[in-house]
Amino acid sequence: MPTRTFNFDVIVVGGGNTAPCAALTAHENGARVAIIEAGPRDERGGNSRFSGTAWRFVHDGKDHLLPLLDAEGLKEAERCSMAPYTAEDFTADMLAKSGGRHDRDEIRTIVEQGYHTMKWLAEHGVPFKLPLNFWVSHEGKHGVQDLASGVPVVTRDYGRGLADAMWKAAEQTNVQAFYSMPAHDLIMDGDRVLGAQARSPRGFCEFYGNIILACGGFEANPRMRRQFLGNGTEFAIVRGTRFNTGVMLERALAAGAQAQGHWGGYHCAPQDVDAPKIGDMKTLDKWERYSFPYYIMVNKAGKRFVDEGEDELSLIYSKVGAAVAQEQDAKAFQLFDRKTAHLVNEKYLTYGTPVEDDTPEGLAKKMGINIDNFMQTVKSYNAATSKDHSKFDPYTNDGLSTTDGCTPRKSNWALPIDSPPYTAYALIVGISFTFGGIKTNQSGQILNNEDNMMPGLYAAGEITGGFYYG
CATH class of the missing domain: 3.50.50.60 (FAD/NAD(P)-binding domain)
Structure with missing residues (x-):
């Protein structure tokens, strides 16, 4: 032919x-x-x-974002607050996460043109909203959510909404x-x-x-x-x-x-162990496991291997995914107890299978991990947490860290694992894109x-x- x-x-x-x-x-x-x-x-x-569509760009706070939002997003914004995300913030975040290797001209262009580009997208029908309950389910103080400023908007219906628009x-x-x-x-x-x-x-x-x-x-x-x-x-x-x-x-x-x-x-993220092996057009990003900063993570040997609370979630979830990839069988477990169960993202409740038990020993047995190591991990971690939990604030880096000698350190949101029932989700790594x-x-x-x-x-x-x- x-x-x-x-x-x-x-x-x-x-x-x-x-x-x-x-x-x-x-x-x-x-x-x-x-x-x-x-x-x-x-x-x-x-x-x-398939994207969660968390957009990062320079802005002057919530009021500056209002022209980008769709009608429903404007109503939702009444329940939120957000500080500015400055050019200095963006540049510093990129320097820290890339080790200073990124292309300076590209970053400068994004810093200078990012907000105008977002307006262009909105003018072409992309429906933006603030990221309410995007990273973690919560209501905030007095019914107002104080949202992290680094990822100020997401697209309604996420990747599907972006592509369709x-x-x-x-x-x-x-x-x-x-x-x-x-x-x-x-x-x-x-x-x-x-x-x-x-x-x-x-x-x-x-x-x-x-x-x-x-x-x-x-x-x-x-x-x-x-x-x-x-x-x-x-x-x-x-x-x-x-x-x-x-x-x-x-x-x-x-x-x-x-x-x-x-x-x-490469960019990656922790995924539920039962996630499809290739992107599923029906469930899209529903298999993500993003609530780990408020819990602990262990490998098959029953040991912690990463600082789950190093920084705000949007800056570390790919790093944590890469850490999971280095563990045996590229597999790990997220573990939480009753104190933080309310912070589980709704995706956990719909997709994936939790493992539950009233004792840490029973949970470890059901997870199929080394029980002795796991019990020592929980004991050492709990001993390194503060008895004063009043500083705990899941919506900002609260500095509630483990004490010196706890390896790896947990820099924020370090609460003990001591309130049954105990729940765990098995994780693997999912690759998003290459660099x-x-x-x-x-x-x-x-x-x-x-x-x-x-x-x-x-x-x-x-x-x-x-x-x-x-």
Whole structure:
């Protein structure tokens, strides 16, 4: 069958949130635009569809966020308070979490343009709300929730709401979408990119025009996970789309694009042990286990292995997920008692199977872990907690830490585990996205190994490197 040929000004490769954002921006600047998406229409949305959509950007406090919220979000905001999140806060958080390795130009752009970008998304129909009960279920003092400022909004209906809104906005234009059309290779003339080749059941299709690669990383490719992320990661759960296989990332590198970023790094999160092995379009992010700061976590040997209360949850949940990945069978357990049962996120109650018992010994037996080690862990941890619990505040870093000599230390929210019934959830690690990618300049143009731009080739989103480290 002869190769079918299409001509556009801009061809966006991918289906996550970056793809319709890039396509709409190009369209609004007068370009004829196509999107080629590997998945079928009912699976479009890439990793974005599976996201919890906790957005991080600079803002001046709750009143500054009100123009972003949908009608229901404005009503909900009456029950919340929130401090500003400054440029200095954002920059310091990134410096701390990346070890100072991130691309300074990228961070500067996000700091300066983040709020304006959020307004653009809201104007294109993305329904934002404040993150009430997002990290932990609570009512707050006097019925008002004092929310953490670093992740000031989430999207209503989370990833599904984001993907549906942005794709709807694209469909209201003349942007053309080609589904079940996985990009296969670049069409090159030296360093110059003429277009992209895509596969279909009817044969190859060639799309000529400027190419924007917005097709994610390689987290759904077990071969690349094993190659770049290390031994055992080929068995990890994939939290998102099955279509992020890294094909065009490898094709671009083979064509001379410059690699950038932390190729051994990835974002992950603790997941319930019964979570689907690949992202489930029906349950999406319901298997996350994010309430660990208020409890303790142990491995199969019955020992703690991470500071569960190091910092606010939004800054450490991926680090904790990576710590779980290093334990035996990449498995761990979250343990809590009656005192903190009310802080369990509602996702725990709907998805996953708790293990319960009236004694720590009985719980350890049901978990199938080393009973003697576990009993010593609980005893040592309890002895290192304060007898005065008045400082306990689950909504802010309360400084209620374990005493010196407790290893690992718990920096905040350290309450003893001593009030039956006792409950545990078994965890494994789920990989969300990968960090290694392609180097771009400040205009999103891909640079080759000689640090020169490759005409006609751009990248945006997860496929770019230089933002996340560690």
